[in-house]
Amino acid sequence: LAKTTQPISMDSYEGQEVNITCSHNNIATNDYITWYQQFPSQGPRFIIQGYKTKVTNEVASLFIPADRKSSTLSLPRVSLSDTAVYYCLVGDRDGNNRKLIWGLGTSLAVNP
Amino acid sequence: DTGVSQNPRHKITKRGQNVTFRCDPISEHNRLYWYRQTLGQGPEFLTYFQNEAQLEKSRLLSDRFSAERPKGSFSTLEIQRTEQGDSAMYLCASSLAGGPDTEAFFGQGTRLTVV
Numbered sequence: 001l002a003k004t005t006q007p008i009s010m011d012s013y014e015g016q017e018v019n020i021t022c023s024h025n026n027i028a029t030n031d032y033i034t035w036y037q038q039f040p041s042q043g044p045r046f047i048i049q050g051y052k053t054k055v056t057n058e059v060a061s062l063f064i065p066a067d068r069k070s071s072t073l074s075l076p077r078v079s080l081s082d083t084a085v086y087y088c089l090v091g092d093r094d095g096n097n098r099k100l101i102w103g104l105g106t107s108l109a110v111n112p
Numbered sequence: 113d114t115g116v117s118q119n120p121r122h123k124i125t126k127r128g129q130n131v132t133f134r135c136d137p138i139s140e141h142n143r144l145y146w147y148r149q150t151l152g153q154g155p156e157f158l159t160y161f162q163n164e165a166q167l168e169k170s171r172l173l174s175d176r177f178s179a180e181r182p183k184g185s186f187s188t189l190e191i192q193r194t195e196q197g198d199s200a201m202y203l204c205a206s207s208l209a210g211g212p213d214t215e216a217f218f219g220q221g222t223r224l225t226v227v
Contacts, residue, residue, distance in 0.1 A: 034215075043116070043203050043218025044155065087154055102154030 004088045009107045018075045020106050022088030025069050033064060033071045036087045038105070044087060048073070075108075083110045116219035118204050124225045125194055132190045133222045137206030144187050145216065146179055147203040148172065155203055161187060162209060194226045 005023040012018045024033065032051050036044040048055055050062040050071070061074040075082055085105040117136040125131050137144050142163050147155035158177070159169045163184035173179075176194075181187040191198055201223050205216040 043205070043221050045218065046215040049215065102156070105154055
């Protein structure tokens with residue numbers, strides 16, 4: 001199972017772009033990269049998923065270099081409501097989430 | 113369908129008592145997962161159902177824990193003879209096997225406090 005490493009915490013200000021990088025040196029060929037967001041006392045919420053290059057949705061962008069040993073979640077123009085913990089997960093797209101190992105995540109604090 | 117629903121949201125119990133939590137997944141989702149999350153940690157996988165079949169249990173799930181998913185719909189997680197170390201947030205998630213992605217939808221969790 002691939003292990004991910006991400007910063008424990010980050011600080012930002014409203015309106016800034018935030019980039020959270022995740023390392024996954026042992027990622028397997030079939031593995032996809034998925035990011036979840038979690039607010040206090042809430043369950044995690046899916047943000048974005050990708051395999052290579054760039055994926056963009058209405059919430060975020062995910063940049064994955066050619067070697068796929070890392071990925072960067074980009075949140076454009078953050079607001080106070082983006083303060084949350086962000087988890088990077090790597091796993092087989094077969095879809096069995098039991099294989100996913102959740103690390104400590106990155107606690108993002110957005111300041112006014 | 114408004115998503116994954118968990119009840120109760122909070123439960124305080126005395127050590128040694130039994131507790132049961134319920135999870136109602138998104139109706140068309142055939143996969144259901146239970147996780148446990150303690151403060152400052154990521155979720156830890158406990159067990160997984162595909163339809164009504166419990167296909168895997170984590171070693172974290174001691175004999176005091178049991179989960180069911182009758183008829184492949186809602187699921188219950190029971191903890192017998194609760195201990196203070198059982199205090200945690202218990203999260204349920206569901207997903208669609210064979211779907212285009214691995215997105216799992218989580219409920220809001222049940223926070224258990226054992227006193």
